[in-house]
Amino acid sequence: MDSENSACGNPNPNPTLGPSKLMLAFRFLRALSLVHRTTPASSRTCRGRRIERAAYASMAYSAGTGRGWSRAVLRRLHHRARRRAVAPRRLSTTAGNRAEALRQLVPGGAGMDYCTLLEETADYIKCLSMQVELMQGIVDSSSSYGP
Amino acid sequence: MSSRRSRSRQMSSSRITDEQINDLLTKLQAVLPEAHLRSTDRVSAAKVLQDTCNYIRSLHREVDDLSERLSELLANNDINSAQAAIIRSLLR
Numbered sequence: 095m096d097s098e099n100s101a102c103g104n105p106n107p108n109p110t111l112g113p114s115k116l117m118l119a120f121r122f123l124r125a126l127s128l129v130h131r132t133t134p135a136s137s138r139t140c141r142g143r144r145i146e147r148a149a150y151a152s153m154a155y156s157a158g159t160g161r162g163w164s165r166a167v168l169r170r171l172h173h174r175a176r177r178r179a180v181a182p183r184r185l186s187t188t189a190g191n192r193a194e195a196l197r198q199l200v201p202g203g204a205g206m207d208y209c210t211l212l213e214e215t216a217d218y219i220k221c222l223s224m225q226v227e228l229m230q231g232i233v234d235s236s237s238s239y240g241p
Numbered sequence: 242m243s244s245r246r247s248r249s250r251q252m253s254s255s256r257i258t259d260e261q262i263n264d265l266l267t268k269l270q271a272v273l274p275e276a277h278l279r280s281t282d283r284v285s286a287a288k289v290l291q292d293t294c295n296y297i298r299s300l301h302r303e304v305d306d307l308s309e310r311l312s313e314l315l316a317n318n319d320i321n322s323a324q325a326a327i328i329r330s331l332l333r
Binding site: 193218222 | 257261262265266268269271272273290293294296297298300301303304305307308309310311312313314315316322324325326327329
């Protein structure tokens with residue numbers, strides 16, 4: 095279902111500035127509302143998975159299409175229904191094949207040259223930790239003030 | 242170490258130097274936790290890559306765990322209090 099993606103809105107028009115925390119929160123909140131509205135109350139695991147996809151989707155949309163990792167995340171989310179095993183893209187041998195483990199952790203990492211991979215990884219980590227902070231903040235606030 | 246220079250040569254005319262790689266590795270190390278504890282001179286590529294992989298794995302686990310907890314919260318509260326919680330966390 096594309097609902098998690100459509101709730102996140104249009105990709106960030108200023109990818110070079112990096113995602114603002116507010117934009118990230120806004121997108122994530124919208125996606126969260128949609129998940130809440132459209133998931134039956136009984137299916138807790140399904141809702142958890144949808145929230146996780148909403149987290150990655152809002153992260154990727156906030157980062158914009160200027161980043162290899164965000165494009166890879168959005169591709170993966172849009173093709174989720176196909177469930178096809180992704181064949182590893184053949185790397186140019188002159189670029190080298192270093193950091194295999196890292197390539198598997200960073201979305202789109204398999205096809206990048208080493209320098210791009212290092213840059214993309216730094217950006218991915220920044221956005222990922224921002225998303226984690228956001229989600230942790232929501233959980234913390236709910237726990238202190240919740241019923 | 243000198244063999245790395247020839248292996249890292251790209252198709253284009255510009256050669257990726259060890260300096261550039263080291264610069265990128267330093268920037269990468271800067272976004273890892275406890276970055277202020279580490280020295281800023283020549284970094285060990287293997288160590289930085291190892292720490293990076295471990296950190297990304299732990300972040301993925303956190304997203305997974307927090308998604309489950311948010312799922313519980315949505316089940317127990319209505320969406321309005323979750324929205325209020327988000328706004329509160331932003332205003333902090």
